[in-house]
Amino acid sequence: MFRRVLRLGLTPGRQNRGLRTRRGGFTLDWDAKVSDVKQKIECMMPGKQWGMPFDTSYLPPTQSDVVIIGGGILGLSVAFWLKKLESRRGAIRVLVVEQDHTFFFSQYSRASSTGPSVGGIWQQFSVPENVQLSRFSINFLRNINEHLAVVDAPLVDLRFSPSGCLLLASEKDAATLESNVNMQRQEGAKVCLMSPEQLRNKFPWINVEGVALASYGMEDEGWFDAWSLFEGLRRKVQSMGVLLYQGEVTRFITSSSQMETTSGEQVVLKRIHKVHVKINKSLEYQPVECSVVINAAGAWSGKVAELAGIGKGLPGTLQGTKLPVEPRKRYVHLWHCPQGPGLETPLVADINGVYFRREGLGSNYLGGCSPTEEEEPDPTNLEVDHDFFQNKVWPHLIQRVPSFKTLKVKSAWAGYYDYNTFDQNGVVGPHPLVVNMYFATGFSGHGLQHSPGIGRAVAEMVLEGEFKTIDMSPFFFNRFYLEEKLQEYRIL
Amino acid sequence: MREFGEMFGIPKFLRLGAREWNGRARGIHGASESATPDRGQKKKTLLQFLSDHFRDVQALREYLLQKQLSKSNWKNRSFANIREKYGPDVTGALFILKHGGAVKFQDKEWIRANERGSFPTEFLNFREVPVEAVDASGCTINYQGMSNLLPLKKLRSLSLERCPHVDDWCLGRLHLLAHSLQELSLAGCPQVSERGLACLHHLQNLRRLDISDLPAVSHPGLTQILVEEMLPHCEVLGTEWAQDLKLEPDRQPQDASSPISP
Numbered sequence: 226m227f228r229r230v231l232r233l234g235l236t237p238g239r240q241n242r243g244l245r246t247r248r249g250g251f252t253l254d255w256d257a258k259v260s261d262v263k264q265k266i267e268c269m270m271p272g273k274q275w276g277m278p279f280d281t282s283y284l285p286p287t288q289s290d291v292v293i294i295g296g297g298i299l300g301l302s303v304a305f306w307l308k309k310l311e312s313r314r315g316a317i318r319v320l321v322v323e324q325d326h327t328f329f330f331s332q333y334s335r336a337s338s339t340g341p342s343v344g345g346i347w348q349q350f351s352v353p354e355n356v357q358l359s360r361f362s363i364n365f366l367r368n369i370n371e372h373l374a375v376v377d378a379p380l381v382d383l384r385f386s387p388s389g390c391l392l393l394a395s396e397k398d399a400a401t402l403e404s405n406v407n408m409q410r411q412e413g414a415k416v417c418l419m420s421p422e423q424l425r426n427k428f429p430w431i432n433v434e435g436v437a438l439a440s441y442g443m444e445d446e447g448w449f450d451a452w453s454l455f456e457g458l459r460r461k462v463q464s465m466g467v468l469l470y471q472g473e474v475t476r477f478i479t480s481s482s483q484m485e486t487t488s489g490e491q492v493v494l495k496r497i498h499k500v501h502v503k504i505n506k507s508l509e510y511q512p513v514e515c516s517v518v519i520n521a522a523g524a525w526s527g528k529v530a531e532l533a534g535i536g537k538g539l540p541g542t543l544q545g546t547k548l549p550v551e552p553r554k555r556y557v558h559l560w561h562c563p564q565g566p567g568l569e570t571p572l573v574a575d576i577n578g579v580y581f582r583r584e585g586l587g588s589n590y591l592g593g594c595s596p597t598e599e600e601e602p603d604p605t606n607l608e609v610d611h612d613f614f615q616n617k618v619w620p621h622l623i624q625r626v627p628s629f630k631t632l633k634v635k636s637a638w639a640g641y642y643d644y645n646t647f648d649q650n651g652v653v654g655p656h657p658l659v660v661n662m663y664f665a666t667g668f669s670g671h672g673l674q675h676s677p678g679i680g681r682a683v684a685e686m687v688l689e690g691e692f693k694t695i696d697m698s699p700f701f702f703n704r705f706y707l708e709e710k711l712q713e714y715r716i717l
Numbered sequence: 718m719r720e721f722g723e724m725f726g727i728p729k730f731l732r733l734g735a736r737e738w739n740g741r742a743r744g745i746h747g748a749s750e751s752a753t754p755d756r757g758q759k760k761k762t763l764l765q766f767l768s769d770h771f772r773d774v775q776a777l778r779e780y781l782l783q784k785q786l787s788k789s790n791w792k793n794r795s796f797a798n799i800r801e802k803y804g805p806d807v808t809g810a811l812f813i814l815k816h817g818g819a820v821k822f823q824d825k826e827w828i829r830a831n832e833r834g835s836f837p838t839e840f841l842n843f844r845e846v847p848v849e850a851v852d853a854s855g856c857t858i859n860y861q862g863m864s865n866l867l868p869l870k871k872l873r874s875l876s877l878e879r880c881p882h883v884d885d886w887c888l889g890r891l892h893l894l895a896h897s898l899q900e901l902s903l904a905g906c907p908q909v910s911e912r913g914l915a916c917l918h919h920l921q922n923l924r925r926l927d928i929s930d931l932p933a934v935s936h937p938g939l940t941q942i943l944v945e946e947m948l949p950h951c952e953v954l955g956t957e958w959a960q961d962l963k964l965e966p967d968r969q970p971q972d973a974s975s976p977i978s979p
Contacts, residue, residue: 386912387889569918
């Protein structure tokens with residue numbers, strides 16, 4: 226008994242305290258009280274929020290000038306340009322809401338199990354605005370460390386491969402390709418046209434059967450590491466004071482007013498006042514008061530637009546016009562072929578939409594093909610259909626590059642495109658009826674390479690009310706209502 | 718290889734985030750900043766400490782960083798008005814001499830700036846004489862500055878040895894010299910990697926290429942073999958690849974076939 230009392234009396238910590246309270250000490254839980262007081266003192270220190278009865282620091286702020294939905298490259302790029310072009314430091318508060326950070330990781334990371342993205346950048350588009358976007362973005366990417374420099378952080382290494390892009394065209398498309406190249410040259414792109422003979426001399430491994438004309442980007446084209454760009458943007462944007470938040474937008478609180486157009490038509494103008502941001506894996510949500518909402522949700526931007534009431538009206542009217550952006554699954558395969566083309570291999574886009582490029586030095590190549598509208602795979606999961614490569618991609622590859630006959634597929638992965646079903650081109654600028662929702666979405670695969678230019682255009686539209694650098698008015702939402710297609714000659 | 722800070726005459730503690738300009742190009746490490754292994758070990762300078770705690774110091778350092786970059790761009794501006802007056806060859810020569818390099822006009826002696834940066838100016842009269850060779854070793858030429866060199870139509874030999882700002886983007890522009898260029902040296906350029914070397918296939922007249930001592934190239938031996946394959950008529954100088962194999966007997970072939978060779 227004596228020994229037990231001695232032990233209780235001498236051991237420090239919990240048991241000691243327990244003994245004292247039983248003896249009728251002055252407080253029930255001394256340690257808890259102390260830590261409570263400590264916390265309160267800590268709260269009163271400068272730079273801390275104090276007097277909070279409940280801890281809400283994990284919730285997004287209650288107010289933000291701009292809410293960007295989607296924290297992919299496009300969303301971050303818009304955030305970057307908004308902060309860059311603001312009139313003074315800290316003039317606007319920007320909140321980026323991203324549903325799933327791991328999603329982006331799996332799609333673009335080279336460190337993850339899925340593998341590298343195609344990450345191509347080229348100027349060979351048929352819409353002049355797309356060429357201008359490419360030119361602007363290439364300039365941005367080249368001087369990336371001027372734009373995204375953060376004091377004391379390592380430099381962004383984009384791992385850009387300036388190997389060029391080679392577009393092949395059949396007899397049918399040759400005239401289109403030629404006029405496109407003329408337009409691209411006028412915009413300042415260094416693109417050259419090649420006949421089948423020239424092509425054979427330059428790249429002896431290509432079988433020129435069926436090729437009538439090829440266009441080859443000599444300068445500033447190739448591929449880069451999307452993950453580095455994403456990381457650099459994220460770091461810069463955070464250093465500029467943008468809040469990145471993981472959550473889901475579940476609801477928009479809007480007000481509407483009846484208006485009459487000059488032609489006497491009745492329209493309902495909507496304005497978003499609050500965005501409900503739901504915490505992941507919880508029912509808790511925070512209404513965020515905002516003046517501008519930017520829809521950069523990529524493949525899911527159609528759903529976000531629906532939440533804001535876009536497309537809920539009679540079909541054929543402006544109110545009933547949906548945002549035609551939906552997720553589409555695309556496969557990328559990585560294969561090994563020791564007999565394959567050498568170091569000079571560019572990003573080749575074949576007549577039938579099959580593309581491939583070199584990856585690294587060890588005779589590895591990656592490529593794929595966009596499936597036709599009827600063969601569109603189910604976009605609910607990201608499983609890879611290996612038969613697709615066997616049946617649809619490989620035969621075309623062998624036909625173009627005979628040495629690919631011996632290739633061995635090493636890995637494959639799938640990702641989502643923000644596919645615009647209307648004309649496979651992007652949507653930029655405000656919605657005509659929901660006046661403070663801006664779009665930066667639907668680029669159907671070239672959003673990655675154009676992200677710096679698109680971000681700037683959207684930021685200019687928000688801050689200045691007009692496009693200053695590149696006139697992106699052909700990309701307005703109105704074209705879905707007016708049914709004016711802005712079609713590209715070919716998409717990868 | 719000079720350090721970035723020294724190049725601009727900036728004292729050591731003011732060197733702002735630029736210490737990775739040279740040395741092996743590093744990828745972005747992981748998602749979190751703390752994951753970078755070498756960050757914690759770096760000695761914190763006073764300014765670094767202050768900028769962590771005070772916004773103003775941080776803003777000042779950001780401003781200084783931007784100043785550094787714009788200074789480099791100013792040095793590499795395009796001499797458009799001089800080109801109009803004197804033609805492309807004199808402009809290119811003037812640009813190189815101002816950066817401390819050397820030029821050789823056809824059938825003339827090498828012109829080189831002395832230690833104080835001054836150089837004879839009689840070449841301004843060589844309007845009809847083309848520039849034959851350029852030695853830009855150690856110059857701070859970047860992508861913009863290259864546009865002063867590219868109109869040299871008769872340039873046969875170009876040396877970009879140890880140029881700290883020559884990167885893969887610059888190599889992508891060299892195809893404009895494809896008709897004349899016979900000798901090219903990229904030895905010791907810290908930012909040139911195998912990705913940039915891949916686009917030298919445009920230079921079909923190249924007879925001699927020096928790609929030795931490139932720290933950003935991941936597999937020097939393999940790269941050299943592939944470049945030799947790509948340019949069959951060209952003598953490629955590089956690190957002795959057999960030595961490379963001896964150093965890492967089992968790693969080399971594995972790395973070469975890994976799907977994500979950096």
